[in-house]
Amino acid sequence: MDALEITTDPRRFDIAAIHRFLTGSYWSPGIPRALVERAIANSLCFGALLGGAQVGFARAITDKATFAYLADVFVVEEHRGKGIARRLMDAIVAHPDLQGLRRTMLITRDAHGLYERYGFRRVDDADRIMAVTRADVYRK
Numbered sequence: 001m002d003a004l005e006i007t008t009d010p011r012r013f014d015i016a017a018i019h020r021f022l023t024g025s026y027w028s029p030g031i032p033r034a035l036v037e038r039a040i041a042n043s044l045c046f047g048a049l050l051g052g053a054q055v056g057f058a059r060a061i062t063d064k065a066t067f068a069y070l071a072d073v074f075v076v077e078e079h080r081g082k083g084i085a086r087r088l089m090d091a092i093v094a095h096p097d098l099q100g101l102r103r104t105m106l107i108t109r110d111a112h113g114l115y116e117r118y119g120f121r122r123v124d125d126a127d128r129i130m131a132v133t134r135a136d137v138y139r140k
């Protein structure tokens with residue numbers, strides 16, 4: 001993992017690779033590339049590059065003052081289990097723009113164990129949380 005680099009410089013991201021993963025993911029099936037590009041442009045993003053190739057990604061949607069929402073966290077299948085997601089999370093929790101926030105949120109289907117290492121907990125006030133959810137928004 002010596003060649004693994006975590007960068008927040010979007011010019012170094014492989015947008016095609018990020019889109020390929022996200023459009024096939026369980027949480028944003030069918031998302032168009034243009035929306036992925038707009039989301040990246042308006043977020044604080046973290047790319048995991050192995051020998052320069054995009055092997056992982058995470059996106060913090062944030063005001064850089066009080067709140068962040070962590071989204072689109074992934075590591076490509078062939079490089080899972082090597083600590084790359086932990087490297088991404090280490091970079092996220094250490095980032096200067098994400099310090100002192102009042103709340104950081106995320107939604108996950110099964111990766112609770114990963115995030116628990118970084119202080120995330122299942123909310124005990126879930127009945128206060130509301131959302132408009134359109135899971136099939138990109139499906140024709």
Ligand SMILES: CC(C)(COP(=O)(O)OP(=O)(O)OC[C@H]1O[C@@H](n2cnc3c(N)ncnc32)[C@H](O)[C@@H]1OP(=O)(O)O)[C@@H](O)C(=O)NCCC(=O)NCCS
Pocket residue numbers: 072073074075076079080081082083084085086087106107108109110111112113114115
């Ligand atoms: C979840 C995911 C990002 C983990 O990436 P990874 O690079 O394989 O993870 P790491 O090797 O850094 O290990 C993560 C740690 O979290 C743990 N973990 C808990 N739940 C996990 C899960 N569902 N998948 C993978 N690891 C999980 C691992 O056991 C590991 O713990 P350890 O260090 O004590 O062994 C990757 O499996 C992935 O992209 N999955 C598909 C997309 C996804 O579900 N993303 C999360 C959306 S919220």
